[in-house]
Amino acid sequence: MSIPLSAGATLHPLAVPARADAADAGEFRELARVRNLVYRELTGRDEQDLSPAELLPRLRSREEQTTLVWTARLADEMIGRVVVDLPHEAGSRVAIATIELRPLAWGRGIGRAILPHVEEAARAHGRRVIQNWTEQPTADGARLESPTGHGSVPNDHVARFLTRSGFSLEQVYRISLLDLDDVARARSAELLAEAEAASSGYRVVRWTLPTPAEHLDGYAWLKSRMSTDAPSADLDADEEAWDAARVRRMEQRQAEAGHTLQVTAAQHIVTGELAAFTELGTGTSGSTTTIQHDTLVLREHRGHRLGLRVKCAALQSWTAVAPTSQRVITYNAEENRPMLAINEAIGFTARAYEGAWKKELT
Structure with a gap:
C-alpha cells in the first residue's frame, strides 16, 4: 500500500525477500542500485557500494533487532529509501532511522513528509529517541560544531533538514x-x-x-x-x-x-x-x-x-x-x-x- 507524500512522491513498505536473486525481488534489487547511487552522489566515493546479495543480510530483521524498510518513489522512479532499525536490547528507547533521497528529489518537501511516518513507526514500537548518522560532503562555508567540542559538519542542506526537523547534532565522526x-x-x-x-x-x-x-x-x-x-x-x-x-x-x-x-x-x-x-x-x-x-x-x-x-x-x-x-x-x-x-x-x-x-x- 503506497503512502502519499508531497510533490507527487509516495512511500512504499518493502517486504525484504528471502533471496536477492528471487523472481519477486526486483524491487529490492532496484533499492540496492538506488542506495549505491545515493551514496555516490552524496560522497563522490564508491566504498559504500553493496550488491543486492551483500545488502540483504543488513536489512533482514533478526534476533537482535527489527528492521523496517520503505522505498520512496517520484512518479514511477525510485528516488530513495527509508530504513528504521529497532534494537532489541533490554529497555532500549532508540530507533535508528535513515532517510536517503537522491539529490534530484531534494527541496520538494519529500523528506519532511517522510519523517512523521518514521516517528509513528518509532512510537508504535515504544521508542522515544530517533538517532541518525549521515555523512556530509566536504564544503566551504558555515559549519555546525559538535557539542563535544571535537569536530564539525557543514551547515548544508542535510544539516538544515535535520535541525529544522528537531534533530540536534550530538557527535562528529571522522572518515579516514x-x-x-x-x-x-x-x-x-x-x-x-x-x-x-x-x-x-x-x-x-x-x-x-x-x-x-x-x-x-x-x-x-x-x-x-x-x-x-x-x-x-x-x-x-x-x-x-x-x-x-x-x-x-x-x-x-x-x-x-x-x-x-x-x-x-x-x-x-x-x-x-x-x-x-x-x-x-x-x-x-x-x-x-x-x-x-x-x-x-x-x-x-x-x-x-x-x-x-x-x-x-x-x-x-x-x-x-x-x-x-x-x-x-x-x-x-x-x-x-x-x-x-x-x-x-x-x-x-x-x-x-x-x-x-x-x-x-x-
Missing part, C-alpha cells in the same frame, strides 16, 4: 582513508615493532571468521564492550549483550553476504584474556576498499599501546588476505583522540565527516 602502498606497509611494520616493545605481556592472535571456539567468549565480550567503552557523547547508547550465539549469527550474515572478516586481537599472556581487537573486512571482490570495523582496547588494559599493536599487526597480515585491496577506510569519533592519533601515525588522512544526530520524541 589509508592507501595500502609500500610506504604504509613499511610505516606499520616500524610502528608494530615499537608497540610490541611496549606490550611484552601480550601476544597477538588472529583469525578469519568463523571464530575459533577458544576465542568465542572473549570475542563476544569485546563486542559487548564496544557499546559501552567507545565514546558516544550524549547519544542513547544501548548496552549490547553479546554471547557466543550472537557471534555465530553475525558470522552467518557475513558469510551470506560473501564478505571476509579478519579479527586481530591482543591476548594477555598471564590470564589468557582478550584485551584488544580490530576487524578488517572486504566484500565479495577482494579488490574493494577494506573496511576497518570495530577497534577497542579494554579500559583495564590501556596504556600498553595495544591499539597500535593490533592495528599494525592487522595491516601487516592483510596483504595475504586481500592482496588487491588498495585502500582502508575507517570511522572514528572526533573526541577519540587516542585512536585518531594511532590512525594518523599509521598514515590515515581525513576525507570526510559524519554527524550523529538525535531527536527526542514528545
Whole structure:
C-alpha cells in the first residue's frame, strides 16, 4: 500500500525477500542500485557500494533487532529509501532511522513528509529517541560544531533538514582513508615493532571468521564492550549483550553476504584474556576498499599501546588476505583522540565527516 507524500512522491513498505536473486525481488534489487547511487552522489566515493546479495543480510530483521524498510518513489522512479532499525536490547528507547533521497528529489518537501511516518513507526514500537548518522560532503562555508567540542559538519542542506526537523547534532565522526602502498606497509611494520616493545605481556592472535571456539567468549565480550567503552557523547547508547550465539549469527550474515572478516586481537599472556581487537573486512571482490570495523582496547588494559599493536599487526597480515585491496577506510569519533592519533601515525588522512544526530520524541 503506497503512502502519499508531497510533490507527487509516495512511500512504499518493502517486504525484504528471502533471496536477492528471487523472481519477486526486483524491487529490492532496484533499492540496492538506488542506495549505491545515493551514496555516490552524496560522497563522490564508491566504498559504500553493496550488491543486492551483500545488502540483504543488513536489512533482514533478526534476533537482535527489527528492521523496517520503505522505498520512496517520484512518479514511477525510485528516488530513495527509508530504513528504521529497532534494537532489541533490554529497555532500549532508540530507533535508528535513515532517510536517503537522491539529490534530484531534494527541496520538494519529500523528506519532511517522510519523517512523521518514521516517528509513528518509532512510537508504535515504544521508542522515544530517533538517532541518525549521515555523512556530509566536504564544503566551504558555515559549519555546525559538535557539542563535544571535537569536530564539525557543514551547515548544508542535510544539516538544515535535520535541525529544522528537531534533530540536534550530538557527535562528529571522522572518515579516514589509508592507501595500502609500500610506504604504509613499511610505516606499520616500524610502528608494530615499537608497540610490541611496549606490550611484552601480550601476544597477538588472529583469525578469519568463523571464530575459533577458544576465542568465542572473549570475542563476544569485546563486542559487548564496544557499546559501552567507545565514546558516544550524549547519544542513547544501548548496552549490547553479546554471547557466543550472537557471534555465530553475525558470522552467518557475513558469510551470506560473501564478505571476509579478519579479527586481530591482543591476548594477555598471564590470564589468557582478550584485551584488544580490530576487524578488517572486504566484500565479495577482494579488490574493494577494506573496511576497518570495530577497534577497542579494554579500559583495564590501556596504556600498553595495544591499539597500535593490533592495528599494525592487522595491516601487516592483510596483504595475504586481500592482496588487491588498495585502500582502508575507517570511522572514528572526533573526541577519540587516542585512536585518531594511532590512525594518523599509521598514515590515515581525513576525507570526510559524519554527524550523529538525535531527536527526542514528545
